[in-house]
């Protein structure tokens with residue numbers, strides 16, 4: 001797994017796959033982009049990434065269900081310690097199954113469902129604290145998190161602002177997970193798109 005590029009590209013692919021399987025969510029993102037960006041007669045810019053909250057919710061929900069580092073990276077305890085009540089001797093390797101934590105039915109309502117709305121309010125930051133960790137947590141958490149959020153939001157936002165997307169075939173996109181450290185799609189995504197952006201006709 002390449003820390004910066006694979007992870008971001010895979011997440012973009014999973015996000016598009018989720019959107020193609022949920023046309024209502026895709027339409028809502030498009031409406032947000034029209035209101036926030038296209039109405040101003042321009043293409044998506046980096047400064048729009050913080051304003052497009054629903055788009056960011058789609059990215060969070062994608063990272064919850066399909067984290068590009070499903071087992072984070074192995075950590076080793078530098079001293080004897082306790083984790084969740086278990087004694088961990090110094091030098092023990094610890095793997096965190098973020099994929100399972102982020103689908104834990106004790107924590108998440110309808111954990112298998114793709115529902116970006118669950119990130120609408122900041123309430124989840126309290127109720128699901130420590131249960132949403134696609135970038136790890138603590139001192140060794142991913143230093144690329146902030147950059148990733150901007151890159152993903154810009155890329156996904158631009159793809160949706162500029163094109164109308166639909167599934168290649170009239171069946172749901174196959175969401176099987178491949179076996180690899182970074183959890184790629186088992187079946188690469190194929191989709192159809194056509195240009196949808198006519199900025200000249202848009203009132204600024």
Ligand code: HEM
Nearest residue numbers: 003004007008011068069072073135136137140142144148
């Ligand atoms: C969707 C995108 C990404 C995801 C899901 C992701 C996820 C992760 C995860 C889970 C870890 C391990 C955290 C832990 O074990 O506690 C990690 C570490 C790391 N990531 Fe990312 N990452 C992404 C993008 C990036 C980017 C864009 C960069 C660089 C520009 C980057 C650089 C790193 C580095 C250097 C580490 C090691 C940090 C350390 O060990 O102290 N990552 N990332």
